[in-house]
Amino acid sequence: DGGITQSPKYLFRKEGQNVTLSCEQNLNHDAMYWYRQDPGQGLRLIYYSQIVNDFQKGDIAEGYSVSREKKESFPLTVTSAQKNPTAFYLCASSEETEWGAAISYEQYFGPGTRLTVT
């Protein structure tokens, strides 16, 4: 079955430590995204990538970093510079023949990682 996997489901870290969240997709999608969701709120875009070895900052990129070395993988690192890292993180992908050429392509989401930093 095709889909997006995120691991782990729950992650606990001490303040001051960097942590990397995994996101893997086998849908052969070009575009991948990282969102942050805080309790009772909508999704905010952290980073996105249209193609391998290329990525752009979203609305709240400060304190986060990403890489896109392979088409199927888009890991997110939450650095110690992120002031309030505790949140639910969702990874998504979508089919894009060329950027924005089709607005009808929905995003497919992974199950999410709940990060708690104490």
Next chain:
Amino acid sequence: AQKITQTQPGMFVQEKEAVTLDCTYDTSDQSYGLFWYKQPSSGEMIFLIYQGSYDEQNATEGRYSLNFQKARKSANLVISASQLGDSAMYFCAMRHYGQNFVFGPGTRLSVLP
């Protein structure tokens, strides 16, 4: 700036009844796509339905239909014959050419037995 508004933080509906979840949007573009997603307590976002701004017919997918009123800039989701499994957060989203998705704040739907 593009923005999605969902004015109902929470909604209740009796099982087997229909419910409408409101979504209004702000855009100056003529071409855009509108999406609805469901987020159960497990956290995963599930795509429900899509409506293109130039689609003349309202989109339908099983028990889901989208009441699209372009002049009013509204794209309300209608769920018919509600089931207990419909209890979840529902997000309206919009996309323009060359731009990322914009999500609304969501509506929490609770289906009562």
